[in-house]
Amino acid sequence: xxxxxxxxxxxxxxxxxxxxxxxxxxxxxxxxxxxxxxxxxxxxxxxxxxxxxxxxxxxxxxxxxxxxxxxxxxxxxxxxxxxxxxxxxxxxxxxxxxxxxxxxxxxxxxxxxxxxxxxxxxxxxxxxxxxxxxxxxxxxxxxxxxxxxxxxxxxxxxxxxxxxxxxxxxxxxxxxxxxxxxxxxxxxxxxxxxxxxxxxxxxxxxxxxxxxxxxxxxxxxxxxxxxxxxxxxxxxxxxxxxxxxxxxxxxxxxxxxxxxxxxxxxxxxxxxxxxxxxxxxxxxxxxxxxxxxxxxxxxxxxxxxxxxxxxxxxxxxxxxxxxxxxxxxxxxxxxxxxxxxxxxxxxxxxxxxxxxxxxxxxxxxxxxxxxxxxxxxxxxxxxxxxxxxxxxxxxxxxxxxxxxxxxxxxxxxxxxxxxx
Amino acid sequence: xxxxxxxxxxxxxxxxxxxxxxxxxxxxxxxxxxxxxxxxxxxxxxxxxxxxxxxxxxxxxxxxxxxxxxxxxxxxxxxxxxxxxxxxxxxxxxxxxxxxxxxxxxxxxxxxxxxxxxxxxxxxxxxxxxxxxxxxxxxxxxxxxxxxxxxxxxxxxx
Numbered sequence: 001x002x003x004x005x006x007x008x009x010x011x012x013x014x015x016x017x018x019x020x021x022x023x024x025x026x027x028x029x030x031x032x033x034x035x036x037x038x039x040x041x042x043x044x045x046x047x048x049x050x051x052x053x054x055x056x057x058x059x060x061x062x063x064x065x066x067x068x069x070x071x072x073x074x075x076x077x078x079x080x081x082x083x084x085x086x087x088x089x090x091x092x093x094x095x096x097x098x099x100x101x102x103x104x105x106x107x108x109x110x111x112x113x114x115x116x117x118x119x120x121x122x123x124x125x126x127x128x129x130x131x132x133x134x135x136x137x138x139x140x141x142x143x144x145x146x147x148x149x150x151x152x153x154x155x156x157x158x159x160x161x162x163x164x165x166x167x168x169x170x171x172x173x174x175x176x177x178x179x180x181x182x183x184x185x186x187x188x189x190x191x192x193x194x195x196x197x198x199x200x201x202x203x204x205x206x207x208x209x210x211x212x213x214x215x216x217x218x219x220x221x222x223x224x225x226x227x228x229x230x231x232x233x234x235x236x237x238x239x240x241x242x243x244x245x246x247x248x249x250x251x252x253x254x255x256x257x258x259x260x261x262x263x264x265x266x267x268x269x270x271x272x273x274x275x276x277x278x279x280x281x282x283x284x285x286x287x288x289x290x291x292x293x294x295x296x297x298x299x300x301x302x303x304x305x306x307x308x309x310x311x312x313x314x315x316x317x318x319x320x321x322x323x324x325x326x327x328x329x330x331x332x333x334x335x336x337x338x339x340x341x342x343x344x345x346x347x348x349x350x351x352x353x354x355x356x357x358x359x360x361x362x363x364x365x366x367x368x369x370x371x372x373x374x375x376x377x378x379x380x381x382x383x384x385x386x387x388x389x390x391x392x393x394x395x396x397x398x399x400x401x402x403x404x405x406x407x408x409x410x411x412x413x414x415x416x417x418x419x420x
Numbered sequence: 421x422x423x424x425x426x427x428x429x430x431x432x433x434x435x436x437x438x439x440x441x442x443x444x445x446x447x448x449x450x451x452x453x454x455x456x457x458x459x460x461x462x463x464x465x466x467x468x469x470x471x472x473x474x475x476x477x478x479x480x481x482x483x484x485x486x487x488x489x490x491x492x493x494x495x496x497x498x499x500x501x502x503x504x505x506x507x508x509x510x511x512x513x514x515x516x517x518x519x520x521x522x523x524x525x526x527x528x529x530x531x532x533x534x535x536x537x538x539x540x541x542x543x544x545x546x547x548x549x550x551x552x553x554x555x556x557x558x559x560x561x562x563x564x565x566x567x568x569x570x571x572x573x574x575x576x577x578x
Contacts, residue, residue, distance in 0.1 A: 025427070026427070355487065355488035355489060355492075356488070357463060357465075357487075357488035357489075357490070357549070357552065358432075358488050358489050358490075361428070361431065361546070361549070362428060365427050365428050372463070373462065373463040373464055374463070374464040378464065381464075387464055387466075387486050387487075388463060388464045388465075416425070416428065416432075417437070417489075
């Protein structure tokens with residue numbers, strides 16, 4: 001089947017992902033629809049990591065030998081690739097972390113310790129949204145508790161969009177931080193982040209974007225979007241686990257106190273005190289995830305070769321096709337926007353009469369891998385009176401035939417549980 | 421029968437689906453000696469459970485549960501099994517069920533002790549679902565411990 005927008009080389013791309021060749025559940029082909037949870041990895045990423053470990057492994061920036069130089073070059077080369085991929089004005093603004101959660105915690109913790117212009121206190125406000133992943137809620141709750149600042153949030157409309165009706169009141173002269181997701185991992189909603197960022201910055205607030213679901217799917221320009229910090233993770237964009245990214249504007253980054261202290265983040269250390277390295281090393285204490293960075297660099301090369309416009313068009317085509325297919329299942333309700341153009345590739349839904357765990361279990365026996373539960377977004381579920389949901393999420397290797405398999409398996413699930 | 425449904429049928433025994441659709445002893449009732457709220461943080465399943473003990477016997481177990489068929493059915497089967505039993509005997513059934521669930525599908529269930537609970541033998545082969553089946557049982561154990569503690573405090577106060 002061919003849909004407008006589908007990647008023309010889809011079958012070639014699928015061959016790049018060895019795991020897609022395997023079978024599950026008594027010989028059935030794997031239908032992997034859990035990419036918003038973690039994406040699969042192309043052979044080039046696996047090979048880049050193996051090659052690094054086989055031929056170039058050494059610690060970076062401190063080993064005075066050939067391998068040390070090669071490893072440093074590979075690690076810093078990955079930083080260049082990531083910086084280019086997200087259009088960072090300066091490579092030094094790209095800090096490697098463990099994941100997006102650590103990236104957001106880095107900002108929130110450093111702000112808790114900040115003195116001077118960035119210091120928060122009573123009377124200040126932190127603004128988030130009701131559709132955030134727990135990793136973009138809890139760090140701000142902690143910051144509010146630690147500083148006396150007040151935590152506020154945008155509510156959601158019945159259609160799954162941010163409720164911006166109170167924006168003039170919510171973003172005000174007391175607002176110090178606005179942190180929100182670019183693309184929701186549960187509702188799929190693509191938020192008007194550039195508009196919100198502009199309004200927040202006009203009030204002097206810092207803007208933090210959780211781009212964990214955006215960077216894998218959309219062409220991203222961190223400077224143009226107007227954020228101060230952008231956090232995302234490697235494993236959702238074809239890279240390995242264990243590596244995330246925090247991009248931050250130099251002028252803001254330089255005002256933040258250190259997060260973790262240790263080796264490689266210092267300029268000099270005496271027993272009494274230390275001085276700190278410049279960006280980005282100041283925020284990369286200890287031996288970083290080196291081979292993971294190399295893998296992420298290879299993932300970025302792969303995505304650039306396919307082209308992010310093409311990846312996005314594919315995602316849109318598959319999402320529209322999936323929304324159409326899901327609508328054919330009686331008793332199925334999609335959470336979030338119903339138009340593909342307003343959303344990303346994660347689609348959460350309810351199936352009347354069957355609990356999401358049971359849906360996922362039946363689908364698994366048919367080779368279809370989806371996620372079931374609250375997707376680390378309990379407040380968003382509560383907003384819609386839903387305890388948990390089933391979520392399918394596609395990526396650049398997803399085919400229309402896989403969506404057909406999902407839809408057919410959902411019909412089977414209803415039959416199995418004798419609903420309707 | 422296709423391979424898919426035989427694999428699924430091992431998990432979703434008819435008894436489990438029956439209890440899921442028509443749960444026994446559901447609702448929250450008075451009187452009760454302790455009420456607990458247990459959550460499975462990874463999936464969000466939750467149960468609020470009350471026990472009423474009297475003279476070392478389980479007089480009533482009442483509950484409200486939100487969750488999948490396995491956790492819902494487990495609450496129903498458990499309540500039906502333990503109501504009317506001496507607490508010590510109910511705890512022995514609890515232990516038997518725990519052993520079955522942790523047996524990775526290798527433990528032969530004792531129908532004399534577990535009655536409808538043997539239907540959960542297949543669940544033990546699905547590691548991700550064991551916690552679903554155990555949620556109400558863990559809540560029950562916790563509630564009993566709290567109720568007994570409250571009773572002994574009252575004894576001490578006399």
